[in-house]
Structures are given as structure tokens and as C-alpha cells.
Amino acid sequence: MKPFRFRATVNGRPVDLPVDPRRRLLDVLREDLGLTGTKEGCGEGECGACTVLLDGRPVNACLVLAPEAAGCDITTIEGVAVEGRLHPIQEAFLEAGAVQCGYCTPGMILAAKALLDKDPRPTDQAIKTAVSGNLCRCTGYVKIVKAVRLAAARLAREEGAV
Amino acid sequence: MTGQADGKMPAVSSVIGRSCPRVDGADKVTGSALFAADRRMEGMLYARVLRSTVPHAVLRRIDAEAARAVPGVAAVYTAADIPGENRVGIIVKDEPVLVDDRIRRVGDPLALVVAGNEQALAAAMSEIEVFYEELPAVFSPEEAMAGGAPAIHGQGNIQSVTRIVRGDVDSALKEARAVISRRYTTQMVEHAYLEPEAGLAAVVDGLVTIWVSTQNPHYDRREVARVLGIGQNRVRVVQSPTGGGFGGKLDISVQCLLGLAAWKTGRPVRMVYSREESMAASPKRHPCVIDYTSACDGDGRLLAVKVKIVGDTGAYASYGPATLKRAAVHATGPYEVPNVFIESYCVYTNNPTAGAMRGFGVPQVAFAHESQMDLLAGALGLDPFTIRLRNCFRPGGVTATGQRLLHSVGIKETIDRARAKAEELGMLEGKR
Amino acid sequence: MKKRGIGVGCMWYGIGNTGAPNPAGAFLDFLEDGTVLVLTGCADIGQGSSTALAQIAAGELGVNIEDILVVAGDTGVSPDAGATSASRQTYISGNAVLLAARQAKEVLLQEAAGVLGAAASELGLGGGYVWRGGERTPVTVKDILARCRQKGKLTLGSGWFNPLTTGLDEAGQGVPYATYSYATQVAEVEVDTETGKVSVLRLAAAHDVGRAVNPQAVEGQIEGGCLMGIGYALLEEVKVDRGRVGNPRYAEYILPMSLDAPEIHAIIVEDPEPTGPYGAKGVGEPALIPTAAAIANAVADALGVRFYDLPVTPEKILAALTAEGDHKSPDE
Numbered sequence A: 001m002k003p004f005r006f007r008a009t010v011n012g013r014p015v016d017l018p019v020d021p022r023r024r025l026l027d028v029l030r031e032d033l034g035l036t037g038t039k040e041g042c043g044e045g046e047c048g049a050c051t052v053l054l055d056g057r058p059v060n061a062c063l064v065l066a067p068e069a070a071g072c073d074i075t076t077i078e079g080v081a082v083e084g085r086l087h088p089i090q091e092a093f094l095e096a097g098a099v100q101c102g103y104c105t106p107g108m109i110l111a112a113k114a115l116l117d118k119d120p121r122p123t124d125q126a127i128k129t130a131v132s133g134n135l136c137r138c139t140g141y142v143k144i145v146k147a148v149r150l151a152a153a154r155l156a157r158e159e160g161a162v
Numbered sequence B: 001m002t003g004q005a006d007g008k009m010p011a012v013s014s015v016i017g018r019s020c021p022r023v024d025g026a027d028k029v030t031g032s033a034l035f036a037a038d039r040r041m042e043g044m045l046y047a048r049v050l051r052s053t054v055p056h057a058v059l060r061r062i063d064a065e066a067a068r069a070v071p072g073v074a075a076v077y078t079a080a081d082i083p084g085e086n087r088v089g090i091i092v093k094d095e096p097v098l099v100d101d102r103i104r105r106v107g108d109p110l111a112l113v114v115a116g117n118e119q120a121l122a123a124a125m126s127e128i129e130v131f132y133e134e135l136p137a138v139f140s141p142e143e144a145m146a147g148g149a150p151a152i153h154g155q156g157n158i159q160s161v162t163r164i165v166r167g168d169v170d171s172a173l174k175e176a177r178a179v180i181s182r183r184y185t186t187q188m189v190e191h192a193y194l195e196p197e198a199g200l201a202a203v204v205d206g207l208v209t210i211w212v213s214t215q216n217p218h219y220d221r222r223e224v225a226r227v228l229g230i231g232q233n234r235v236r237v238v239q240s241p242t243g244g245g246f247g248g249k250l251d252i253s254v255q256c257l258l259g260l261a262a263w264k265t266g267r268p269v270r271m272v273y274s275r276e277e278s279m280a281a282s283p284k285r286h287p288c289v290i291d292y293t294s295a296c297d298g299d300g301r302l303l304a305v306k307v308k309i310v311g312d313t314g315a316y317a318s319y320g321p322a323t324l325k326r327a328a329v330h331a332t333g334p335y336e337v338p339n340v341f342i343e344s345y346c347v348y349t350n351n352p353t354a355g356a357m358r359g360f361g362v363p364q365v366a367f368a369h370e371s372q373m374d375l376l377a378g379a380l381g382l383d384p385f386t387i388r389l390r391n392c393f394r395p396g397g398v399t400a401t402g403q404r405l406l407h408s409v410g411i412k413e414t415i416d417r418a419r420a421k422a423e424e425l426g427m428l429e430g431k432r
Numbered sequence C: 001m002k003k004r005g006i007g008v009g010c011m012w013y014g015i016g017n018t019g020a021p022n023p024a025g026a027f028l029d030f031l032e033d034g035t036v037l038v039l040t041g042c043a044d045i046g047q048g049s050s051t052a053l054a055q056i057a058a059g060e061l062g063v064n065i066e067d068i069l070v071v072a073g074d075t076g077v078s079p080d081a082g083a084t085s086a087s088r089q090t091y092i093s094g095n096a097v098l099l100a101a102r103q104a105k106e107v108l109l110q111e112a113a114g115v116l117g118a119a120a121s122e123l124g125l126g127g128g129y130v131w132r133g134g135e136r137t138p139v140t141v142k143d144i145l146a147r148c149r150q151k152g153k154l155t156l157g158s159g160w161f162n163p164l165t166t167g168l169d170e171a172g173q174g175v176p177y178a179t180y181s182y183a184t185q186v187a188e189v190e191v192d193t194e195t196g197k198v199s200v201l202r203l204a205a206a207h208d209v210g211r212a213v214n215p216q217a218v219e220g221q222i223e224g225g226c227l228m229g230i231g232y233a234l235l236e237e238v239k240v241d242r243g244r245v246g247n248p249r250y251a252e253y254i255l256p257m258s259l260d261a262p263e264i265h266a267i268i269v270e271d272p273e274p275t276g277p278y279g280a281k282g283v284g285e286p287a288l289i290p291t292a293a294a295i296a297n298a299v300a301d302a303l304g305v306r307f308y309d310l311p312v313t314p315e316k317i318l319a320a321l322t323a324e325g326d327h328k329s330p331d332e
């Protein structure tokens, strides 16, 4: 099949490359752009390990074909820290002990970011719902929920300080 | 630095007992941790393994000529290409890297395809022809242990038996105030770690180097060296960040196949299981049938247990013998029982292989012994906490294997603390 | 109708392989700038062994954890530590690292003893200084390291540890493990008698780990184990038909998800093990072992009907409740 020009913004940077239109966004990110922080756990939309943000919305990159993401603003885990400084969600994941094997972590952090970007004061139930498409086999989710709560409080404080 | 300012020697406790953040945490929250599937090398090839679709068969021939002719295919390997020993296994070397004589389960590896891209790989897989003669198969330990059952590994299908005998169970049963006998069954379970099996191998400075998701890199090295017929010092296994294991990454998965492919082609080779392949081909938790009899006196003190555990280890031993032995040793639960007769059987079938999974047979027996404790408590009108406190090990207690427990016997404290927490939370309200 | 029930599950778990040798080794290099390299075969699979081993080395050498680099699971450089299984690595590799640290430390203490005119046994290291009988001396660890190097002494250590066990005899008698971890979990469930669905509301999980080297990591193990135990009790089953896995996909093999996670109260009990590093035993597997037992007992408590077959699915519950309506088969 004829490649098409995949043009998008990935982690704030413009990207323009020829891509087979049948290719999944996940492969474009991991293989073509070398952004391997986005993980593949199932390839069929069941685990959330491949979660990235498409114009701020969390999507499973394994279910999105490259053409569907063209023109979008894409955020992967590599784009969450700003200039080498960890994002408060990343810090909170570390501090709260929400990371064990770390395979679900990039997807979890992006799902959490999408939540906090639109609901800065979520309830525990809202947090659990926001990450309900992201499986974690290690943590029992307890510290993940705690980390998101902690990040929300920190972001609110930062907000207040500005 | 801690402890310096006040002129006191920094106590060990300034670091032991402290919730330090994970040393690899920053890499994992930024996405920079390189898991095995994240690695790539110049000139890298891709590998995939063709697996059997039948549970039991004599393998006659594999015709890979057409597959080898697919453009982009670098090689197709079968058992004949293995330079060293074609058997692996942590306890018993009973599992082929690539089947040479007999297929023993659905999912047994038959041929390894190596190609320059995924499309060629897929095309070649469908071109391989496998000729076999199906054999009668057994799908439960009961059938497998019956007389005349097809022998999966040459001799009988009972892989191992563990027996623990202490005191005189039969007379204890006669004296008991309450005797409870039940059969418990537990299911096969999947580890379901989020990261499917993956690895990358290359010959680097003459060393077969394998980056792999694993729970035991040194075991992997032993097996790869034996299978390739080279010295252990010619093999380097580097554990990649591993996306969960829970016992399921203790066995050989991609290691030997990757070693073979890199060694033979001289090129870097990567192999990543799909979720489906991971779940279909990896070892599982042993399904068990447990016949459990417990007896106690009028105060609820255990007098005897008689337990028979049968575990289905599937086509290969894997960690099965260790799992069933551990299940036997732990069958009493954390309780002092003067008279025991415990037997456990690890049995081959043509089911998926069961190996190590978090708990190694103990979650299975815990379901049984804890149900029994509640049944005994019910029979005597005792509270579930009371009967456990009455029987749990104390320092100086003796286990079913005759071991005297001297130190660090915290079971009583865990019962007290769990109960106190449950009370504090109001969990016990309206209950006792 | 919703029925509430409480159940208790207890367990014990022998740390390490059953009645078989299972040693682990470690190498340690105290570098001249005061930082430390630890080489271990111990695979960190997410449970946090590299962090715990760094803490153990830091504790023994009196340095900050940031000054320890653990290189783990690379057969090109690290000694064999056996498998990350049997909840053995904190106890066994922890001891190996501790012994390696002691050996390297001994070189420093001998050197410091010469400088201070003291016996090495009176001395300790901490916060960058050499300590004598609990008092800080002016001698820094860096001075001592430099002196060692000037004399051509390297500050290296190696250690290995194999738990003291015996095999089991014909009658299964012997000492299969050097130490055991213990736990009790209490589960609170609610069973919907219309749908058969069991919700685990709360879990109190008390675990005797000897000593928690890293309490947050221990809690993480307990919480993760509890959720895996919920899956084992209520949801998970590999369906096998004539040897073939029938549900090899996440869509068909149902795992507990965030919304299934109950309140989990992890309680760390510390009854120190004299042979463990700082008293530590293990927790990885114990975390999950009593959960299904406690839940099954809680369901029996809620319904008065007991299930002998895992997992306790809504179908099994509904079938049992219907049967109970006809002819009673309640719990004894």
C-alpha cells in the first residue's frame, strides 16, 4: 500500500514522515519514532499499557490507525516531563510507591494526566474509573489511586501559587 | 547526611525500615526504562516460533522448504539445527527447545522462523508443513494415573510423590470429637504479567548476549550454553527490566530460541510474544484436587490431618515437583498438628504446563485448610479467630516435617493484629 | 438481597527452596570516592529487590542509598543469586550483600584501626566518618579509602549465603526451610443474592515479614497480592479444552481491575528472624496466599453455603442458592 504523509505534533514537536496507512499509531510511535515508553500489553484495547493522549484525550494507541492520528497533538510518556523536570504526577507515582514492574506505568500516568487536566479534584472513585481501562497486575491499584490523589493536591497547590 | 549534626552515629535504621523510592523508579515513570521489546540493533532480525495445534502426537517431519523460500526469510530452524542438548527444565530436563520426537501439548514449539520483517515472518509461518501422527491424549490427572493411560514421558505419568508422615492419624481420628472430610478443587490460573515474554540476542565480541525478560538470568545462561553446546562463559544473559513475573518467567521462553537464532545467523534477533501466545504457551498455576480430613478435640485443638493433593503439571515438569512438595509441607497450615499423613502427587497430562506461580501450591492448600478450620469451628461453636489462636504455631512448636520452630514465629501476632484492625474498622459488627 | 460476610485466612510460607540448597552470591566494591557498586544476580521483576539490596548495603556501610549502585541480573558481571522465586531474595541475596559489605568494610576498619590506634571491632562507619564507640572521630571514610589505595589495598567484598536446611527423608521429616513468614487476612464481602456477584469490601492483611527493609514496598506487595488473591477467589480461570487454552486474551481471561480493588489495610508485623538481614524474611508470595481462603470463608459466612471449588463465580453461587431453596445444603 502507498505510504501517506503522517503529519502530527508529538510531544510538542512537529513530525512528518511517510507511513503505511495500515500501521497502528503504536508502531509509528515505538518503531518509527523510537518512543518506546509507550508499551504493548495486548494489542487489542484491553490493557491500557499503550495509552497516549490524542488532543488531550486518552486513547489506546494499539487501536488507532496512523491516519486517524494525523493532524493531532499527541502526548506520550516521553513528553510528560518538562525539560528534564518530572511532572507532579510522575513525582507522585515515585513517592507513593505506585510503580512496581513499571510496565503499566506510562499508560497509567497518561490516563491520570487526562483526568487531572479536566478534573483537578477527583474523588477516589473518579480516579479508579479514569484508570479502569488500565490493567496493573502488580500494585493492587491502591498506591496508584493514592499517587493520583497526591498529584492532584500538588497541582492544586502549584496552581494556587501562580 | 543523617545523624551527623547531632554527633551521634547514624543508626542503621536511618536506611533500613525506610520507604526509599525505587532505585529504578525515575526510568520507569519517564518511559526511558528499556524493556526487552524496546531494544533494537542495527541489522536486527525478527523471530517467531511455530507451535503445535494438537496435544499429543509423534512428530514425523517438518517441511520448511517453501517457508525458507519466502523473500525476507533468513532461516527456518528445527530440532536438527540445535548444536547441543535439546532438553531444558529447571528440575527435570524433559522439555524440548524445538520438538524432535513427540508433541506433548498444544503449543509445543516446532520450528523457529527468522526474517527481516514481520510480514515475511507471518508469510513463512503459514508455509511450514508439519506431519505428525496423533496419539491418544490425557487431560486429567485421574485419567493419567489410571492403568493403561498413554505414558507421556515414557514411564508412568506420576512425575513425583511427596509423603509426610508423623504420629498415628488413624487412632487420632478415632479419639476426635469432630472430624471433617471434604474435597476441594482449584482452577488453572494465568500469571498475566503485563509484559509479554520478550528478548533480543546478538553475538557481541564473541559472546552470545541475550537481553531478556526473566526471573533467573543465571539459569537462562546454563540452559542456553547447554543447548548451543558452548561454554557458560561464552553466554551473557542480561535481565531487562521485567514487566512482572509472578513465577511465570522462571522457565525458558525465548532465551534458547533467540540464542540459537543469533548464534546461527550471526545477526541480532528479537522475539516478542503476543498476548495470545503468552497466555497460550506459558506455564500456569497448578489446578489441584485436595482431599482433606481434619480432626480436633472438644476444645478445638487439632489432633490430626490427612491430606491428599493431586496437581496437574501438564506436559512438562517445570516447577511442578517443587510446587507439589511445597504444598505437602504446608498442608497443615500454620498450626501444630501431632498426627499427620500427607501425600501429594505431581502428574503429567497433555494439558498446558503448570509451573511456578506466586505461592507455589500453598494458595491451593490454604483454601482447603482454612475452610477446614471454619468447618471445625462451626462444628464446635467456636469463633474462627479462637480456633486459629488455639492451634497456631508458637515458638518451640513442631511442624509436620518435625522441624522445631524457634524464632520469628509471628502467626499469633498476625491473627491478633488483623482481628484488631477488623474490629477498629467495624468489620466484625453484628458478626461476633 | 445483599448479604454481608466476614472470613479469616491464615498462612505460613517457608522462605527459599524446599529442602534444597539455594545459595545467592554478591560482589561489592567500595570505590575511592565513597560510592559503592553492588553486583548481584538477583533479578528485580518489580518487587523492588534492587532497592532493598541497596538499602541493606547502605545500612551496613553507613552511606546514603543514593551512593549505592546496584547492577543486577547481568551474568557478564554478577554472581549467581538463583531465582527470584520462593520469596527468597530479600532473605538470601540480602544476606549475601550484607556479607559482601562486611568484607569490604573490614578492610576499611582495619586500616582505620591503624590510624586511630584502636581495635577494628570498636569502630564503625557512618555519615562519611569513622566512629569509635559511638563517638565521631575526625577521620573520614574518604581518607581511609585513599590510604587503602595508596597501600595498594582494594576495598572489595564478596559474599554468599545458603539457608540452613536439610532434605526430607522417606517420611517427609526434615528442615525444609530456615525460616517462615506468616500472615492473617480478614476479608469482608457483600454477596448479591440476585446476581451472585461477590464484592470484596475490605481486607485487613497482617503479615509477619521479620523486618520490613522498605515498608512501602512491603505494603505494595501485600496490596498487589491481595488483588491477585481476589482474582483467584472470584474471577480467574484458564479454560482448557482438549489441551488448548480457550481464553488466551485479556478480553476473555478476566483480571481484577481498579474498580474491583477494595480498601486494603496492610499491617506489617515484625518478629525479627535472627538469620535474616536485619531480621528480614520475605513477603512476595505470602501476600496472596490467604486471600482466596479468607474470601471463601467470608462468602460462606454471608450465605450459610460453602463453596469447595475455586473460583467462586456468580454462576456457582446462583446455582447453589437455587439448590438450597429446594433441598438445604447449608454450611455445617
Ligand code: FES
Residues within 6 Å of the ligand: A039, A040, A041, A042, A043, A044, A045, A046, A047, A048, A049, A050, A051, A060, A061, A062, A063
Ligand atoms: S496494548 Fe493497547 S490496550 Fe493493550
Ligand code: FES
Residues within 6 Å of the ligand: A098, A099, A100, A101, A102, A103, A104, A105, A135, A136, A137, A138, A139, B194, B243, B244, C046
Ligand atoms: S506495576 Fe507492574 S503492571 Fe503495574
